[in-house]
Amino acid sequence: MFLALREIAFARGRFALMGSVVALIAILMVLLSGLSVGLVNDGVSGLQRMSATSFAFQKDVSKDAAFSRSLIDREAVDVWARQDGVEEAAPFGNALVNGKTDHDVAIDLALFGIELDSFLAPRVAEGAGLSGAPDEVVLSATAAEEGVKVGDVITVEQTGAQLRVVGVLADQHTFGHVDVGYLPLRTWQEIRAGVREGDQVPDRVYREITAVAVLGEDVDLAAGDKAAGTTSMTTKQSYGASPGYTAETSTLQLIQVFLYAISALVVGAFFTVLTIQRRPEISVMRAMGAKTAYLVRDSIVQSLILLALAAAVGVGIGLALGAVIGSTPMPFALEAGPIAVATAFLVALGLVGATVAVVRIVRVDPLTALGGNR
Amino acid sequence: MTEPALVLEEVSLVHGDGDESITALDHVDLAVAPGEVVAIVGPSGAGKSSLLAVAGALIAPTSGAVTLGGTALAGLNRARLTELRRTRIGFVFQTSNLIPALTAIDQLRLPLTFGKAEAPRDPQELLEAVGMAHKAKRRPDQLSGGERQRIGIARALVTRPSVLLVDEPTAALDRQRSQDVVALLARETRAHGVATIMVTHDHDVLHHCDRVHEMIDGKLGVPAPR
Numbered sequence: 091m092f093l094a095l096r097e098i099a100f101a102r103g104r105f106a107l108m109g110s111v112v113a114l115i116a117i118l119m120v121l122l123s124g125l126s127v128g129l130v131n132d133g134v135s136g137l138q139r140m141s142a143t144s145f146a147f148q149k150d151v152s153k154d155a156a157f158s159r160s161l162i163d164r165e166a167v168d169v170w171a172r173q174d175g176v177e178e179a180a181p182f183g184n185a186l187v188n189g190k191t192d193h194d195v196a197i198d199l200a201l202f203g204i205e206l207d208s209f210l211a212p213r214v215a216e217g218a219g220l221s222g223a224p225d226e227v228v229l230s231a232t233a234a235e236e237g238v239k240v241g242d243v244i245t246v247e248q249t250g251a252q253l254r255v256v257g258v259l260a261d262q263h264t265f266g267h268v269d270v271g272y273l274p275l276r277t278w279q280e281i282r283a284g285v286r287e288g289d290q291v292p293d294r295v296y297r298e299i300t301a302v303a304v305l306g307e308d309v310d311l312a313a314g315d316k317a318a319g320t321t322s323m324t325t326k327q328s329y330g331a332s333p334g335y336t337a338e339t340s341t342l343q344l345i346q347v348f349l350y351a352i353s354a355l356v357v358g359a360f361f362t363v364l365t366i367q368r369r370p371e372i373s374v375m376r377a378m379g380a381k382t383a384y385l386v387r388d389s390i391v392q393s394l395i396l397l398a399l400a401a402a403v404g405v406g407i408g409l410a411l412g413a414v415i416g417s418t419p420m421p422f423a424l425e426a427g428p429i430a431v432a433t434a435f436l437v438a439l440g441l442v443g444a445t446v447a448v449v450r451i452v453r454v455d456p457l458t459a460l461g462g463n464r
Numbered sequence: 465m466t467e468p469a470l471v472l473e474e475v476s477l478v479h480g481d482g483d484e485s486i487t488a489l490d491h492v493d494l495a496v497a498p499g500e501v502v503a504i505v506g507p508s509g510a511g512k513s514s515l516l517a518v519a520g521a522l523i524a525p526t527s528g529a530v531t532l533g534g535t536a537l538a539g540l541n542r543a544r545l546t547e548l549r550r551t552r553i554g555f556v557f558q559t560s561n562l563i564p565a566l567t568a569i570d571q572l573r574l575p576l577t578f579g580k581a582e583a584p585r586d587p588q589e590l591l592e593a594v595g596m597a598h599k600a601k602r603r604p605d606q607l608s609g610g611e612r613q614r615i616g617i618a619r620a621l622v623t624r625p626s627v628l629l630v631d632e633p634t635a636a637l638d639r640q641r642s643q644d645v646v647a648l649l650a651r652e653t654r655a656h657g658v659a660t661i662m663v664t665h666d667h668d669v670l671h672h673c674d675r676v677h678e679m680i681d682g683k684l685g686v687p688a689p690r
């Protein structure tokens with residue numbers, strides 16, 4: 091500590107510069123973390139807030155687009171309901187549509203078709219729940235941000251179907267970045283099939299559903315799939331089947347990994363340059379009998395002080411910025427856990443970078459201290 | 465004469481090997497007693513710094529024996545040699561080589577942070593002894609060459625070494641300051657019973673020394689009477 095603190099005070103300009111770089115990286119980390127969590131919320135909060143434990147899709151449907159591709163006969167619901175451990179099984183319909191309200195507000199919706207008496211029926215926070223009328227819809231709390239409220243009538247562009255907004259849910263319910271709208275299964279089936287007013291509706295339309303939503307703790311999914319001819323995913327696995335989810339989260343993870351690497355390299359490069367500049371004095375100290383461990387420890391303490399202070403400042407600024415961003419409609423949510431982990435990683439990898447750099451250079455020959463002629 | 469603090473017997477040092485090899489030290493014999501100042505003079509490249517490096521456990525001789533306070537250096541591992549340098553040997557370098565970040569008083573405290581010293585001298589008192597107490601808070605870049613060299617000497621003495629190895633301490637100093645610095649070295653050496661070897665080009669400071677050896681082509685000559 092003796093030398094470490096005095097060296098930092100002496101080279102405070104350089105340390106401040108380096109500290110700002112680390113702080114900026116920390117800010118970026120916090121914002122990225124907020125964006126990750128926000129995107130996850132935006133992508134799958136509609137699924138997270140459903141009580142279903144798993145979904146049974148069409149057999150062998152492509153895993154990353156199951157919600158949009160899958161179409162099965164509702165008889166699978168009864169098969170699933172009979173499986174061991176299944177408390178309830180209910181038909182579930184999922185479709186992304188474009189709509190426009192009677193106030194000319196454009197809104198994209200993820201329509202969740204459900205049966206009113208099933209466990210999927212939503213609880214509203216404002217207005218009324220679904221009463222059974224075919225043209226009712228209940229929207230995510232976030233729809234208000236789009237300017238849609240109870241009493242509005244939404245026209246589905248694809249079919250011209252008209253939906254009355256009767257209630258609003260308590261929290262954010264979004265799926266694939268658009269607001270979720272719960273509506274009666276029959277209405278959903280008509281919209282999905284593209285039925286327009288006055289069309290003759292074939293019977294099979296009212297048999298089509300996206301998936302069977304299953305509720306039950308110890309369900310043998312493989313056995314159920316075999317009996318019902320479906321392909322199941324747990325609700326967590328099904329996040330990957332929501333539009334863009336996998337691509338977004340893996341991109342953000344990649345960016346985070348790069349940030350860690352950058353921070354380790356930048357801190358390593360800084361300590362390389364710093365230590366190379368200190369070479370003459372290091373060789374003097376070695377001649378005077380300082381152990382390698384002493385010199386390395388000294389640099390590690392320096393890098394720890396640098397990283398910890400800079401990360402603290404950066405995270406602080408990041409949280410302040412995040413609070414501002416969080417109040418906008420941007421998909422952004424700050425959670426302590428991911429930020430703490432990211433900060434720990436940042437500091438740890440920075441330390442690794444510094445240590446690798448310093449250990450290499452500190453081995454300078456103490457002989458070079460003798461005589462200016464060498 | 466008391467028991468010598470430092471003995472070199474038949475010490476040779478060869479740099480490189482084969483045709484390229486350079487004999488820096490050629491069968492050197494030297495013993496230095498506590499309280500004695502031995503000067504080494506000689507042309508550039510004669511092997512003077514090499515002698516200090518070998519005596520100071522910075523480099524192992526190719527052949528011959530170095531004995532420090534009764535301990536033979538041959539066969540000691542790196543950690544033991546580092547320990548010996550820290551506790552028994554003091555170095556004063558040509559350009560003082562102080563640590564830029566440290567104030568004068570901290571330069572003296574630094575060696576004491578490397579490990580436990582048996583009977584360290586008080587940095588403040590030592591700074592007074594070398595006449596630098598009034599500039600205790602100055603950093604090297606705010607000090608003159610002579611002042612830096614005084615602090616360099618004090619730094620080498622703070623762990624109370626038995627051997628002091630000094631390489632051209634006056635190379636960067638004018639006449640008067642050279643006299644002052646070498647006088648200081650001689651005074652401290654005698655007052656504290658240190659065995660000092662000083663390499664120098666400066667013949668005007670030799671009268672402070674007890675013996676003067678000339679070194680030519682790695683060979684140490686017999687002491688010239690002063």
Ligand SMILES: Nc1ncnc2c1ncn2[C@@H]1O[C@H](COP(=O)(O)OP(=O)(O)OP(=O)(O)O)[C@@H](O)[C@H]1O
Nearest residue numbers: 461463479486488507508509510511512513514515
């Ligand atoms: N690391 C080394 N590798 C090879 N040769 C070396 C090395 N160090 C010193 N030498 C050679 O050993 C000889 C003695 O060098 P040394 O530095 O001891 O001389 P010196 O008497 O101190 O000279 P100066 O008065 O210029 O400081 C020189 O010929 C030098 O070139």
Ligand SMILES: [Mg+2]
Nearest residue numbers: 461463512513
């Ligand atoms: Mg030399």
